Each structure stands twice: as structure tokens, then as C-alpha cells.
Amino acid sequence: MVNLVELTLAELGALLADLGQPAYRAEQVWQWLWQKRCRDVGEMTNLSKELRTALADRATIAWPEVADVQVSADTTVKLLLRLADGALAETVLIPERTHVTQCLSTQVGCPMACTFCSTGQMGLVRNMTMGEILAQLLVAQQYLADQGQDPDELKNLVFMGMGEPLLNLDELMKSLAALGHDKGLNFSPRRITVSTCGVPKGLEVLGDSGLAMLAVSLHAPTQELRARLMPRAAALAPLDELMAALDRYPLRPRQRITYEYIMLRGVNDQPEHARQLVRLLGQRKAKVNLIAFNASPGAAYASTERMDILAFEKMLHVKGLTATIRGSKGQDIAAACGQLKAEHDRITTRCDKDNAQ
Incomplete structure (x- = not known):
């Protein structure tokens, strides 16, 4: 059926x-x-x-099953969803002052292997289908309703969960088209953001569609450092090629591309990195979103101290580059995508071993 x-x-x-x-x-x-x-x-x-x-x-009509729920002290909610074939994917509900933002996954696991990312360490299991991508919203709206909240408070969507959206391009584009239909979920493109490490062909398709806003996972101001932190992304689109593709990306007159930059202590957060970032982005229609690293158990990196993030932000501002600091939420439940699935897998493996003894 x-x-x-x-x-x-x-x-x-x-x-x-x-x-x-x-x-x-x-x-x-x-x-x-x-x-x-x-x-x-x-x-x-x-x-x-x-x-x-x-x-x-x-x-x-089949929705994913909610396999686990974690709620942070700041009311961030992480849902672990079991798909029809038993695969697990995560989605996160982030409370804002006037609404809720949902972080959506597009793949089970991720092929990009970024060294700071829990999902990247899993590898790719498979792409998610349009129905699995969109059903994350249905589950989230129902969760809000069950908690006595208005499901319509869910107003913003960010494709920043598990996976690289532009490597699941067909299902992503079908999902975006469905999201914008006025007889369906009826989301404005201005309230949908697709975050990508940078896939030139996918960028072209997404830009031509006008179905979402764009955020780019940059995380390093040079090709050399990006290759250390994001080896597959850096190989797929070297930084000069990526920036050329982004220069061609269609933007409205006052629109800018958001560049995401995770702050890793002693790795990409020094004054020299700020100067390099200004040289890379200063003449472009860009804004930088500085993100505190949300460390998982055994992580190879530590988060930059708050004072150092502020100093980094100030250096960008002084040079005329717009930068904001993203508030870190859900730290007590390891809200970065992939961490709940990883913990679930560890527990399942431990139980399997115990039962085998």
C-alpha cells in the first residue's frame, strides 16, 4: 500500500x-x-x-514513530524518530521568544564526515524521502498540541539537522515545493532556511527555485583549514570554487547569504582567522553566524570561551562585516543533531551485548 x-x-x-x-x-x-x-x-x-x-x-497514512524525547531546561526538545525501516533520525524544536523553530533532517547519518559533527562521524545510512522529511513537521506539530501548545507556533524551519540537504536534492526540492503550497503546510520561503556545506550543482537548483533562504556551513576562512575540519566538503567544492558558485547565487537587492561558523577553541577562533574571514567575505553580500561548539562525549574539540567569541565578533564588526552570535540552546540534552541517535545506538549495542552473555 x-x-x-x-x-x-x-x-x-x-x-x-x-x-x-x-x-x-x-x-x-x-x-x-x-x-x-x-x-x-x-x-x-x-x-x-x-x-x-x-x-x-x-x-x-504512516508517520514516523517517536522513539525517544529529550527536553532541555530551556525547553528545547529533541525527538528521535524511528522510520518505517527502523532507521533513526532526529529533529529538534527550538523555542524562540514569539515562535518555535524546527531543525529538520534530510538524511539518516551524513556522508560529509566533518570532524566536529556527531552525525558526520556516523557516515551515511541512506537518504530520507520527501514523506519522511515532511512528516517531521507533522510529528512536531502533534507534539506541541499534546503539550497544550498551539501547533501554529511552529513558524520557522531550518534544514540543519542530520545530513547534507543538497546531496538529497530531489527529495529536498519536492519537500520545499510541498511546504510552500497554500492548501498544505503553507510556509513562506522566507521562513525556510537550507543549510549546506556547499554543493555547486545543488546551489544552482536551489537558487533558481526561490523556495528557501540559504545558509552555508563555512567554519573556516581558508581552504587549508577547511580541509582539516571538513575534508569531504573541501574536496567536493574547494573554497575558491564554492565562493564563485555563491557569487552567482541569485539574491534580492538587500538579501545576504548567511555563513555559519562554529567556534572551535584554538582552531579557528584566533585573531588571524577573523582577519582571514574579513578578507574572504568582506566584499560580498554576507553575514556571519558565530556558533558556540556544542561538544558531545569524546569530542576532539572544545568550545571557544564566551569572551573570545565576543572579541572575534567585534573584530568582524570593526572591519564592516556583519556578524551575530547564535544563542546556544539545549546544551544539557546535547541538542546538536546526531547525538541522541548516537547515544541510542550505544545503549542498544550495550543491551545487545548484555543479552548475549
Whole structure:
């Protein structure tokens, strides 16, 4: 049976046409799936009983299972989701002053092997499907509703979870198109950000679509240092090639590209690195998001001290480069993506070994 959340609107229309239904039925079912979070075809009350029966014979509605939940003291929530094949992926709900931001995953694991990233150390298990990507929102909205919160408080989406989004380009683009549909989840592109290490072909497709804002995981101001920290990203798109691709990225008149920069103590946070970053970005439409490193157990790096982050930010400002410091949330639950899955895997392996004795 087909899972309805895996279908694009056009594919849903084709399924209903095969059942002898007019085109408008697709949008009705689409609304049930994405606006009303319906999990049972039988509850779609503006469809005839005969159609509901016929549709239930051909299709189901399946969401990922919530395998684990962790809630931080600052109310950041990390959900570990078990997908249909048993694979595990994470999504994080980040409380803001007026809304909630959700961090979405696009892959189970990640192929990029960035040395500071928990997910990168796992390697790639597989790409996630459009339905699995979008179902993270359904699960999150239902979680908020179950906690007595308004699901509509979830207003911003950031593709900054597990995986490199532009290496799952087809499913990412289908997800972005579905997110913007006014009869579905109805998110404005201004409220969706795709974060990437930099995949030139994917950047071209994303830029031409206009379906999301762009953030670039930079983390180093030179190719040499980036190759140390992000070896596969640096090989996939050397820094000069990446910057040339970003210079071609279509931007509105006052729009800038966000460059993410994780601060690693003694590695990329020294005054010389700030000067190099200014030379790299100072003449470009850029803003820098400085991020405190959220260390996991056994991490090879330590987070830069707060005073040193502030000093680094000031050096960028003095040279005319816009920079902000991202507030670190969820540290007591290791909210950086990949860490809950890694802990779950460690516990499962330990239990398996205990049971085998």
C-alpha cells in the first residue's frame, strides 16, 4: 500500500484520478494530510464513504514513530524518530521568544564526515524521502498540541539537522515545493532556511527555485583549514570554487547569504582567522553566524570561551562585516543533531551485548 504522505500533490491527483475522482479531490485530501494532520482515511469526512473505503484499500497514512524525547531546561526538545525501516533520525524544536523553530533532517547519518559533527562521524545510512522529511513537521506539530501548545507556533524551519540537504536534492526540492503550497503546510520561503556545506550543482537548483533562504556551513576562512575540519566538503567544492558558485547565487537587492561558523577553541577562533574571514567575505553580500561548539562525549574539540567569541565578533564588526552570535540552546540534552541517535545506538549495542552473555 502507498503511504499518502509520500505523494506529491500531482501524484496524489493521479491516484485519485485512477479511482475515478475529479481533480479537486486531491487538494481536499492534501489538506487533510498536511493541515489537519489526519492519520486515518476514514476521518476525511468531506469525502464520500465509498471513496474513503476505496482509498483505504489502496493507501495508508504512516508517520514516523517517536522513539525517544529529550527536553532541555530551556525547553528545547529533541525527538528521535524511528522510520518505517527502523532507521533513526532526529529533529529538534527550538523555542524562540514569539515562535518555535524546527531543525529538520534530510538524511539518516551524513556522508560529509566533518570532524566536529556527531552525525558526520556516523557516515551515511541512506537518504530520507520527501514523506519522511515532511512528516517531521507533522510529528512536531502533534507534539506541541499534546503539550497544550498551539501547533501554529511552529513558524520557522531550518534544514540543519542530520545530513547534507543538497546531496538529497530531489527529495529536498519536492519537500520545499510541498511546504510552500497554500492548501498544505503553507510556509513562506522566507521562513525556510537550507543549510549546506556547499554543493555547486545543488546551489544552482536551489537558487533558481526561490523556495528557501540559504545558509552555508563555512567554519573556516581558508581552504587549508577547511580541509582539516571538513575534508569531504573541501574536496567536493574547494573554497575558491564554492565562493564563485555563491557569487552567482541569485539574491534580492538587500538579501545576504548567511555563513555559519562554529567556534572551535584554538582552531579557528584566533585573531588571524577573523582577519582571514574579513578578507574572504568582506566584499560580498554576507553575514556571519558565530556558533558556540556544542561538544558531545569524546569530542576532539572544545568550545571557544564566551569572551573570545565576543572579541572575534567585534573584530568582524570593526572591519564592516556583519556578524551575530547564535544563542546556544539545549546544551544539557546535547541538542546538536546526531547525538541522541548516537547515544541510542550505544545503549542498544550495550543491551545487545548484555543479552548475549
